[in-house]
Amino acid sequence: MDLNALAQAEINYxxxxxxxxxxxxxxxxxxxSELIQQAVECGESAAENLVADDLRNYCRQEKIEIEFFQEELKAENFRFVLAEFQLPRLIRINQSLLTAAEPFLLAQDFFKDQRAADILLAHELYHYLENQQQLFTIKKQLMYQTGPFKRQARLHALSEIAAMSFAQAYLELPFSPVILNIALLYPIAPEYSEQLAKQLLVID
Ligand SMILES: [Zn+2]
Structure with missing residues (x-):
């Protein structure tokens, strides 16, 4: 799979x-498209408004715990948790996956000088900020109808979109962090990773 090409492609993540x-x-x-646009902008302005030179220091200051966890990696359970945020103040990052993918990542041109852990951390930190500041991605409710019932619910994908644009803007990445997810999975679950890459490329 040519990740460098994917990293340079204009992908509508x-x-x-x-x-x-x-x-x-x-x-x-x-x-x-308007929802997507609003989510992207929400992530970008959260990055602009964040007063922090260093994400780890910021986490320390906000008493956000960062836990690097280990797990046994098997290709058949390809739905790995790369990282997650748990309310109120816990960010968990999959160290096993980072370690396993490191040689592969280092061999990718597009990735040089970047640190995968920081990108995952930035993404998860957005989930902290959106809760803390009650941002658009938390507040936006979709009204919809199921049979005779009117319902409303959050669109969790908006949070994911904003977390990606936040990480990209804060770290000034020349590629979308979505590519990192694909790259991290590739050494362990190549088929699943390629499938994701294909979905990304055909979406537009
Ligand atoms: Zn997320």
């Missing part, structure tokens, strides 16, 4: 991530 939301079909088609 917002469209891809939104399409993964379990409520995707309930979102009126004419609202989708």
């Amino acid at each position: 917002g469209k891809y991530l939104l399409s993964q939301d379990h409520l995707y079909k309930k979102i009126p088609e004419n609202q989708r």
